[in-house]
Amino acid sequence: MQKLDKLAIHGGTPVRHTMNAGMLRGAMVVGPEETERVAQVMRAQSMSRYYGPDNQGAVSTFEDRLGAGLGMPYTLGVSSGTAALVVALKALGIGYGDKVIVPANTFTATPGAVICCNAVPVYCDMDETLNMDPEDLERVMDDEVKAIIVVHINGHPCDMDRISAFAAKYNLPIIEDVAQAFGASYKGQQAGTFGTINAFSFQMQKIITAGEGGAVATRDFNLFERSVRYHDQGSFRDKDRYVTPGSGLTAGEAVIGQNYRMTEMAGAIMLEQWEKRDLIISSMRRNHRKIKQALKAELPGIQFRKTVDEDGDIGCILALLHDSAERAKQFVEAMTAENFFTYFMYGAKPIYMMPFLLNKKTLEKNDFPFDYPFKKPVEYREGMCPNAERILPRMTLMPVSPIMTDKEADEVIEAVVKVYRGLELV
């Protein structure tokens, strides 16, 4: 007993002999179904959604399923989550001279997509949910702000009531960045159905995945058409699928676009991942819930990430809040020694603290697009979002894999209890 209680970091026996599964979710359940679907596309020699001797229509079928699942009439597969954000921003007409509110706690791609559209991000602080703090929105608002990107970080929904109320007050469109939260919901409504136009990612680490891929979803045909055109060099090749006779929808004018098309191979994989979504999410939810409940019972005083809708969380990450940054660091080191993948968000700092974002490093002349003569200048500095800077170094994350077994969930509980007691964290 004595031996078992000794922390691995102090020379004791680790709870696990090898490191547990890391950051992958849908990728962990890829099987012969995905292989067969991709093979179908390949056998048909039709790898592009718009060409091929025997086109399988994998991307368009996936779009239809995603749309039906979300209850969104218009969905478009694209090449990545970053592409989805760019397409959504472009559809909204965001560009040079515009500001877009983004959360302080997000992946680089969120502000990166804004800058790609020649607009600039302004950062809203977060709270202990790790998501955007609606209280801080007024601080960053001015009449140069043209949209809000909300990010449901680590599988937990944002406070959509308050964010939507703010957006309505200023008549701002919302883009939901659902990259980390496919399947999440807020008060029973699915993430990706609140915003004006919403962005999904199917990159390798995301909940359902084709390795790379993304999608946008909207209820607005005009935004959809602009998205389709922008993502496909200005053209709209399968209007017939959407523009039903008598709908009154007319084809808009072509614009200069890019190529952000989803491949048929990605579409084929997504069709199979789509079928597995409930399995993936229900497994993560079950284990996440079980671990949280057991830890609450065993360790009174343990603190988790705050929630706005416990049932809407997809359970892909166990987020623990520690009393200090030092305690959090000790926890990560001790858990790693016990062979549990444990980490901080993006360097334990808000994303604007990344030197390239802080210093506005683009590849353009004169710091374009930051050179725009904004009425209220855009300045980034340490201390800008104090809650994010204070909370993130105290917040540790542990991924929950969809293939986590009951035994592995018990091991997580055992290890966290062992480390909290061993380090006297509670």
Ligand SMILES: *Cc1c(COP(=O)(O)O)cnc(C)c1O
């Ligand atoms: C992964 C991610 C993206 C970008 O998605 P890609 O498919 O990798 O381009 C955007 N936003 C967030 C919050 C992400 O986690």
